[in-house]
Amino acid sequence: MPSRNHLDKIGRKKKKKWTEEAMEHALIEVKSGRCTVRKAAKEFGVPKSSLGDRVSGRVTPGSRSGPAQLIPSSDEKLLVEFSLYMSKHGFPLTKQQLVSFASSIYKRQHRRVAFSKLGQTWWLNFRKRQEKNISIQPADSVVRGRTVHVRKEALDHFFHLLSSVVQAHALGDKPHHIWNCNEMGFQMARKRAVLPKAASLGYKSTPGSKDYISVLACLNAAGTDIPPFIVYSKAYPGGVCYKTQGPSDALYGWSDSGFVTSELFKKWFLRHFLVHAPKERPLLLVFDGHKSPVNLEVVEVARKDGIILVCLPPHCSHILQPLDTGLFPLIKQRFAALLNEMHATDATLFAVSKKDFSGVFRGAYQVAKEDEGIRIVQESFRKCGICPVSHFPFNEAHLMSSHSVDPEAEGPLSTSAQHVVGGLTAPGL
The missing domain is CATH 1.10.10 (Arc Repressor Mutant, subunit A)
Structure with a gap:
């Protein structure tokens, strides 16, 4: 692999000593008949062979030298x-x-x-x-253990960005236009025990887990939801019952790990979010995208369609992500309660097959449409300072000085x- 110094050395050797402007003037003089190629090259300080190539048409004027x-x-x-x-x-x-x-x-x-x-x-x-x-x-190389350390500078810049976006697009009094999406994971151990576990977008699965199912949920500050996106690991369950038993209008996909990949996020955004989101524009979509599920096509479509994408700062989702702080714990409780009811006499708690997961999750997700869930989502947006925008003070125990990080x-x-x-x-x- 060539180093930067090596390329710079090559570039210094091959750097041309004439300008395109000088070549253009020389070309005009030759084509007008006032100078020969040799004389024009000498007068304007350009290579005779390069000028001759442009006069003969072998090289298009203005084209760059070197390989394409x-x-x-x-x-x-x-x-x-x-x-x-x-x-x-x-x-x-x-x-x-x-x-x-x-x-x-x-x-x-x-x-x-x-x-x-x-x-x-x-x-x-x-x-x-x-x-x-x-x-x-x-x-910044931020310390792991995000529940302990959060950079104050990152929070300051995020709220400055968020406030600027909301003010520029007049979204301050439009909670229906401010959305948050996040991924919630369900890790399936060897005894088929399903353990609810929160995960940010693009996070890697735990080594050694047998199966993994994640759910990408999206709600706005008014408590309205986009039907969830359920992602299975390795392959879809057999048959079609997982679709008929699952939440209404839910989207389904699969990946090797069971997490949302860049391609799956594109599928969700283009074929699901844009279909179910309000038609009024602009819309603001806030999410934890530092594991990079976003790709070029998503951003291009978002810009053309009036969707403003804003990323949460690293390691801050536990205090800035409305779904993480409010709705997801409630769904987990409901999920666990439903499984307990199903297996009250079974020693293996939380046992559920991959095929039956969507049916159980549908019952748990229903809480998002109830008054309690809607109220919690609205309150979570407010407590996280997303809607209305409010840069609330954080406990010093959750912050760390910028001097403690290494570039x-x-x-x-x-x-x-x-x-x-x-x-x-x-x-x-």
Whole structure:
């Protein structure tokens, strides 16, 4: 893998000493008949062979020298716009994420190619080409155990971002327009015991678990829900009873781990959220997306359709995620109570098959449509400071100083024109 210094050394050797403007003037003089190729090249300080290629038509005037770009300039420009949009809305991209998105564009253009050619060389050249538009900043290596430590700076920037978005789009008195989605997991152990467990989007499953089922729920600050998205691990249950017994209008999918992947999140957003969400725009969707279920197509569609995506800061979902703090514990209690009723005489508590899960979950999820559940959801949005927006003070035990974190080598992308911490910015939203 070539290093940055190696590429810089090559670039210094091959750097051209003439400008396109000088080449254009020389070309005009030759085509007008006032100069020969040799004389124009000497007068304007451009290579005679390069000028001759343009005069003969072998090279198109204004074209870049060297091998062709793997991604056209127009698509690269869109990629930069995408990364800046993500940074401004709380999703600062890492190097790996941006290269992954660029690879998706490359594969879309070269459908017969089995793998992308984009690697370290492309990344370093991309950074050099776009150094005026993006900058690389170190990311904070936050201590695990999120229930103990939360960065105050991250909270400050999040509420500054959220307040700016709500004010800019006049959403302060529109709770039906402010949504929160989150993933709740059910880990199935070897004895088929189903244990409710909260999980953020894209989180990895616990090693050694036999099966896993996750549910992506989405509700707004008024307590209205989007039908849940149930994701099974490895494969769907046999037959179709899991659909007929499940919640009304629920969406179903599967992944190897049982968690929501980037493709599944795209399926949910395009085929489910946009279908069931109110038609009035704009809408604000807040969620914990730092495990990156979001992809380029989701963001493109969201921007065109008037959906504003805002990401919660890392390790803060337990105090900022309305569904985590209110509805999910209630659903877990109802789920456990239903299983206890089903197996009151069975020594193996919480035993439920993969096929029957949706039926049991339907009974537990019904609480979200009852007055108690709606009231808890509304109160959770208020307590988390999401609707109405309120930067409430946190206990010092949950905060840690910014001096206790260490920077990583490759940080998230952000705008170079602004001083951005963690990619959270308010201007230009």
